[in-house]
Amino acid sequence: MAKLTARLAAANILTEVTVRQRSLNSALATTLPELDERERGFCQQLCYGVLRWYPSLQFLASQLLSKPLKNKDADIFNLLLIGLYQLRDLRTPAHAAISETVNTSKQLGKKWASGLLNACLRNYQRQQQELETTLKANASAQSAHPDWLLKQYQSDWPEYGTQVYEANNQQPPMMLRVNQQQYSREDYLRQLADAGIAAEAVSGTEHGILLSRPCDVSQLPGFNDGAVSVQDGAAQITARLLDIHSGQRILDACAAPGGKTGHILESEPSNSVVALDVSAERLQQVESNLSRLHLTATLKAADAGQTETWWDGERFDRILIDAPCTGSGVIRRHPDIKSLRRPEDIASLSAQQQQLLDSLWSLLKPGGLMVYTTCSAFKQENEQQIEAFLQRHPDAEEVRPEQPPAQPRPFGYQRLPGDDIMDGFYYACLRRR
Numbered sequence: 001m002a003k004l005t006a007r008l009a010a011a012n013i014l015t016e017v018t019v020r021q022r023s024l025n026s027a028l029a030t031t032l033p034e035l036d037e038r039e040r041g042f043c044q045q046l047c048y049g050v051l052r053w054y055p056s057l058q059f060l061a062s063q064l065l066s067k068p069l070k071n072k073d074a075d076i077f078n079l080l081l082i083g084l085y086q087l088r089d090l091r092t093p094a095h096a097a098i099s100e101t102v103n104t105s106k107q108l109g110k111k112w113a114s115g116l117l118n119a120c121l122r123n124y125q126r127q128q129q130e131l132e133t134t135l136k137a138n139a140s141a142q143s144a145h146p147d148w149l150l151k152q153y154q155s156d157w158p159e160y161g162t163q164v165y166e167a168n169n170q171q172p173p174m175m176l177r178v179n180q181q182q183y184s185r186e187d188y189l190r191q192l193a194d195a196g197i198a199a200e201a202v203s204g205t206e207h208g209i210l211l212s213r214p215c216d217v218s219q220l221p222g223f224n225d226g227a228v229s230v231q232d233g234a235a236q237i238t239a240r241l242l243d244i245h246s247g248q249r250i251l252d253a254c255a256a257p258g259g260k261t262g263h264i265l266e267s268e269p270s271n272s273v274v275a276l277d278v279s280a281e282r283l284q285q286v287e288s289n290l291s292r293l294h295l296t297a298t299l300k301a302a303d304a305g306q307t308e309t310w311w312d313g314e315r316f317d318r319i320l321i322d323a324p325c326t327g328s329g330v331i332r333r334h335p336d337i338k339s340l341r342r343p344e345d346i347a348s349l350s351a352q353q354q355q356l357l358d359s360l361w362s363l364l365k366p367g368g369l370m371v372y373t374t375c376s377a378f379k380q381e382n383e384q385q386i387e388a389f390l391q392r393h394p395d396a397e398e399v400r401p402e403q404p405p406a407q408p409r410p411f412g413y414q415r416l417p418g419d420d421i422m423d424g425f426y427y428a429c430l431r432r433r
Contacts, residue, residue, distance in 0.1 A: 011079045
């Protein structure tokens with residue numbers, strides 16, 4: 001059996017994502033532990049890079065292949081994309097990028113493909129300028145977004161379309177949320193400076209820090225003791241919108257992986273928080289995160305919308321619905337969305353969002369506050385969803401916070417990908433009359 005290398009692992013992971021429709025996080029979690037530690041970073045770089053530029057690389061591959069490869073050879077196709085990505089975007093010496101990619105086909109047990117890969121990659125080298133010019137004439141390949149996704153952004157945000165897809169193709173920054181029960185932001189910035197880690201405060205957040213360059217969490221002072229969590233600034237704003245005070249009963253309806261649950265409890269650790277997630281496996285992540293932060297909540301594996309299966313009859317002062325969505329605001333963090341999402345997902349997810357809003361509204365105390373958020377940039381999941389909700393529920397009113405969390409929309413607030421260097425996010429605050 002061939003020794004697992006970064007390129008071999010990446011070809012297998014990319015095939016899991018593009019053929020078997022598995023999330024990149026899940027595929028990496030299975031494969032990375034089998035790799036030598038020194039190879040893991042390069043493997044991740046290849047997987048994220050190829051998926052980020054997938055429509056562009058796919059277009060180039062189609063120009064280089066005389067005929068499409070068969071479905072059973074998706075691993076060879078992905079290996080070709082790995083080779084192209086190295087030649088286009090990495091500093092790997094061209095001879096190494098080509099020879100090592102070719103050798104990996106032999107490790108896959110497909111020696112017949114070595115000549116094909118060698119010819120395609122060398123032809124790309126020779127014809128690079130001409131091929132890249134041809135690519136620029138194709139909107140999907142040029143923007144590195146599938147056609148339907150590109151059209152949806154352009155339909156919803158015609159004046160921002162280019163900005164959105166360019167932001168989606170950037171590598172995301174690493175942001176931290178300081179645990180206010182342990183440190184002030186200023187104190188923790190000093191801890192980072194003492195550790196030789198360059199960082200600055202994230203404006204628009206109370207506890208957010210931006211690292212000059214990403215690092216392993218093991219390098220962060222006090223991470224294992226709960227001093228900080230990794231969380232984008234856009235997600236951090238949510239807890240502020242909940243207007244948390246002591247003595248409240250709070251529901252986090254779609255809690256995994258637990259970033260917002262932790263932030264809610266850091267604000268007032270004595271509050272009673274119920275954290276739900278439909279996946280018992282993902283709920284373990286919430287438990288692990290809360291344990292590291294030395295915080296506790298009531299965790300339940302349940303479908304939040306099926307209230308009869310989990311609700312004890314006592315209403316909540318605050319409800320957070322961080323709704324399942326297309327993820328069209330966080331593609332820079334999850335480039336596999338470009339390969340996994342389909343246009344029909346918007347309607348099915350919108351139906352789930354509506355059901356959550358309608359089912360959970362009756363669990364809110366009169367005078368209580370519900371915050372609805374998504375990491376989507378699509379109006380159907382966001383402002384149109386809230387407009388329809390307010391029409392169905394005359395006892396609901398939208399609250400406009402003094403400090404807007406993002407750009408005001410007719411209903412709620414929208415942050416597009418890259419705004420203030422943060423993820424794309426939508427927020428709406430709803431009070432029960």
